[in-house]
Amino acid sequence: MSLLLALVLGVAALTAHTWVNATRWLRRPTDRPARVTEPVxxxxxxxxxATRVTGCLRALLAQRGVPDLRIVVLDDGSTDGTxxxxxxxxxxxxxxxxxxxxTPPAGWLGKPHACHQLATRAxxxxxxxxxxxxxxxxxxxAVAAAVGELRAARATLLSPYPRILVGSVADRLVQPLLQWLWLTFLPLRAMEGSPRPSLAAAGGQFLVLDRAGYAAAGGHAxxxxxxxxxxxxxxxxxxxxxxxxxxxxxxxxACRMYDDWPQLRDGYSKSLWATFGHPGAAAxxxxxxxxLYTAPPLVAVGAALAGAPVVAATALAGYLLGVAGRVTTARATGGRWWPDALAHPVSVVVLGWLTLRSYHLRKRRRLSWRGRPIT
Structure with missing residues (x-):
């Protein structure tokens, strides 16, 4: 019972941290931005x-409030008529x-090399x-609001995390974990104020950078x-x-990252090993x-069947507190919470399996993305 109580208290503390991050420290760029006067x-x-770029590019061409806007597109070896x-x-x-x-030279991965070429040609x-x-x-x-927030935050890099669109069951299980993980485990206020590189997060789907600061950091090189x-x-x-x-x-x-389960599975598998680093840390x-998030509902069911109502109620509280963290995240980031948050323990299990798969494929040098090997 003492171990169960410790787990429940741990979930309660993490959910409280999620709520503080979501309600106090998470930046929310205004939807009525001032006109941007600098070149972007x-x-x-x-x-x-080819099947995705139309909506993205049309939205870029429709941007308002940035009179000096240039759009640079790089076709990185596409074979589908992009x-x-x-x-x-x-x-x-x-x-x-x-x-x-x-073609990326030796020592370069595809995405950093593409971004490097774009930055040097802007x-x-x-x-x-x-x-x-x-x-x-x-x-x-969006661009005007993001640039305004970059300058208001006096930041070199701003990551305005998009609303993740979900369609399939796999999407609904896995994708909400992206926002949940950093809202639950990353102290946002400390991250902004701390100079420690280890205390950092960003989403590459939509990144806004001061150019001078980007160059000082070495850029994508x-x-x-x-x-x-x-x-x-x-x-x-x-x-x-x-x-x-x-x-x-x-x-x-808004962002729909993957079209189907194989894309989602392979997308996470290519990078989860890099997220955790050493396999021991991942374990x-x-x-x-x-x-924290899978044991409580299992214990609740087992205790209820065994006729231990106090243990069952305590474990159920742990499960509901975990669900509350997912609900808080979804409401703070424009996501869907009902009924997806109820399956949070299953989401954690799937994340664990994807992590194991990532290390397995990494060890066998079988990781690739968009036809390029990841070594």
Whole structure:
């Protein structure tokens, strides 16, 4: 009973931390931004995104409040006609420049190399660089609002996390864990104020950077071989003396990351090993998550069947507190909570399996993404 009580108190503390982060410390860019007077370059890397890029590019072309806006698109070796779709959507709009990407040299992964090429080819006058993925659709005032928040936060890097769109059961089980993990375990106020690179987070779908600070951090060349180039770029910014900030971007952007279960499975498998680092650390973290969020409902059922109502009630409280953390996260970030939050223990189990798969494939050198090996 004492161990169970400790688990319940641990879940209660983490859920309280989630609530504090979500209600007190999470930045929320205004949906009525002021006009941006500085030049801004929006950078869009593409690899086989013919079915996704239309909505993304049309939303970029519809941006308001940024009169000096340039859009640089890089076709990174696509074989599905992505470049042709870009030309059809952009037409003769002078704000759009389409580049043909080069093959990554030795020591570079594809995404960092694509972003590096974009940054080096952006208009030299642009003082802000905005990186956007093809699966992101921005609201009309998103760039203006994000740039305004970057300057208000006096940050070098701002990560306005998009609203994650979910469709399949797999989406609903796994995708909400992205926001839940950093709202539950990352002290947002301390992260912004601390110079420690280890205390950093960012989402590469929508990143806003002061260009001078980006250059001082070494740009994407500093993270050329990193699978999690977004988080590593945030750490590089901190190492160079810059400041990073996270924001709720659910009113600014929406993102459907994966179309189906195989894409989702492989997308997480390629990077979870890099998230945790050493396999021992991953085992500890996953074990702790399973104990905190999966054990209580199992104990509650077992105790109820065994006729131990006090134990069952205590365990049920632990389960409901975990669900409350998911509900808090969903409401704070524009996500769906009913009935998905009730399956939170199952979500944690799936995350554990994906982590195990990631290390398994990594050990056998079988990880790849978009046709390129990840070593």
């Amino acid at each position: 370059a929006v950078l869009l890397p593409l690899r086989d995104e 470049a042709e779709v870009v030309r059809a959507v952009a037409g003769d709009d002078p704000r759009v420049t389409l580049l043909t990407g080069r 208009d030299p006058a642009a003082t802000v660089l905005v990186f956007v993925d093809a699966d992101v659709v921005l609201a009309p005032d 500093a993270v050329r071989d990193r699978v999690l180039e977004d988080i590593e770029l945030a750490r590089a910014v901190k190492r160079s003396g810059g400041r990073i900030a996270l924001a709720d971007g659910s009113r600014l952007a 500890v973290v996953v074990g702790l998550l399973l104990a």
